[in-house]
Amino acid sequence: MSDKSENYREQEHIPTSKVQRATKFFKTGAKVGGNYVKHYAKKMVNPNLTKEDLHASNAEDIYSSLSELKGSALKVAQMMSMDKNILPRAYQDKFMMAQYSAPPLSYPLVVRTFQKSLGTTPEALFESFTKSAVNAASMGQVHQAEKEGKKYAVKIQYPGVAESVSSDLKMVRPFAYRLLNMNEKELDHYMEEVEERLLEETDYVLEVQRSEEISQACSHIPDLYFPNYYPEWSSDRIITMDWIDGKHIKEWMLTNPSQEERDRIGQALWDFYNHQIHNLKKVHADPHPGNFIIQKDGKLGIIDFGCVKVIPEDFYQGYFSLIKSDLLIKEEELDKIFFDLGFISYKDTEDEQKYFKGVFRAMISLLGRPFHSESFDFADESYFMEIFEMGDRIGNDKMFKKSRQARGSRHGLYINRTYFGIYNLLHQLGANIKTTKPEWLVK
Amino acid sequence: MENQEENKVELKDRRTEIVEAYVHYVLEHGREPVSVFKFVKSLGMKEEEFYEYFTSFASIKSAVWEKIIDDTVRGMESQEVYQEYSAREKMLSFYFTLVEELKKHRSYLLSMYEGHLSFKRNVPMELKGFKEKFKAFSADVILEGKENEEIADRSFISDRYEDALWLETLFILQYWLKDTSPGFEKTDVAIEKSVSLAFDLMGKSALDSFLDLAKFIYQSK
CATH class of the missing domain: 1.10.10 (Arc Repressor Mutant, subunit A)
Structure with a gap:
């Protein structure tokens, strides 16, 4: 009898996942703290020890706890891995791994999800359907299906993900403070935006609708391919679309494509984003390498419109005025934009205002550099090193660290992330791009 | 005739x-x-x-439960893919089908058992027939699991596997009664995770190797 109740007790605490996950996070938090202590202790003995060592051991611990979580925590890890300029380099590789390691759903649960949301089974709907997932997505998994000689990708959402978004984010918070070197206020300012996007991302009905809408609106751009979506085989938990055969950018690069080919793919990517941001004012805000597939016929397939940022008009005007080259923008105009976008505020002292204006000016002129000429070579390693260095330098500056202000509009979060993503992909491609921009900016 | x-x-x-x-x-x-x-x-x-x-009324209540499990087993076995399932997947499929059947009777079950604090400590009498049928089903699954080595055959302990799965069933019933998540998604997650744990515990593990070694050392002394 005793082993029975033993067994039961163990089962009893399994699904109270929130508590469990919280302890998991707590443990990691303690560990990370420990790493800092260890680091500074070591440093007293050996002053040559670099921060890189510390970051490496932190990344190890954080990764091992994040990899055991699904859903939004994974998503946050993903996001942090995307923002290369914010995260020190050692974190990146570890976090990149998180993108591919959530435990898969059992097949009976896949069947159940089908029955619950489509009222049928995968076998009844398709001629064949893979029993195990062929791909992991951050909030679900992908199966391959076949019907009448056609292949489909079927994405299935993990149950309970939508419900756990908010509580997961609350748990990520203490890490984010430490990792991103932000104070509480600053972080909350952005967390709201993240929560909103994540909640949208769990809404598969909206995703299908947006996928169709944006694919349609971008169909005129050459060298792009968008899969068809099948709303009749999709629901709030399932998305069915055409299967895309091809290679991801990394794999494709291994086939040694010519410079011409790489420029062509890169240009298609640039045009795709340029059209969305400046004409549609709605953007695929997840330029994660897994969402781009280069097909045999040389077209760039684009998937996953789960994360779409709608760009508010007033934000748009201010933000993109900043990419005007230094010569074109006037001092007063710049000041006004800085205040409007919340980079600086009246709460700042005069010294702070002056300092931050300087910092943001330098950042903008660096990040806006591709826009300042007709074309830009993203293969240029030194440009990216310059960005990293600047990020490091500013991040370590005392003046920057001690500021209690939240800086920058929350809308900028996803737009920045999108641009970093594009820059990164273009860099991977080593592409030379005609950096088109809207008319009003050139004048 | x-x-x-x-x-x-x-x-x-x-x-x-x-x-x-x-x-x-x-x-x-x-x-x-x-x-x-x-x-x-x-x-x-x-x-x-x-x-x-x-x-008595108790025997009517018992009939309701038996109908639930009969319909569950029938519904589950009518799925073609069921025959291809491993023991673990069969167990999962059973629970998923069960909660689907339970849903049809949710209001009734809630008015009968909402105040019932613990199914484990105080199993309602009328679950007797349900329990017998469940045990018959789980015995088959366990046997199959032993045959294809998903489940380790351990002396003494493996006789209690059925009891352990029954406790899991009670846990799931109770969890489902209290579940307020849309579409009872949390129950789905609870099923997925608890079945996973149960089969990991029943499967061959480090413990078996340890016992094996201990036995060897004891015998060769």
């Missing part, structure tokens, strides 16, 4: 009718009827006729 058959059908209908009327009463009033006498009166039935089918 023909006559007998007809009689049987009628017998069955009458039985179902009583069960349905009982469930209906509970749904309408939020509690059991006061007495068999009052209950049959509303049915326009004589009390002695009632006793031909059931001995």
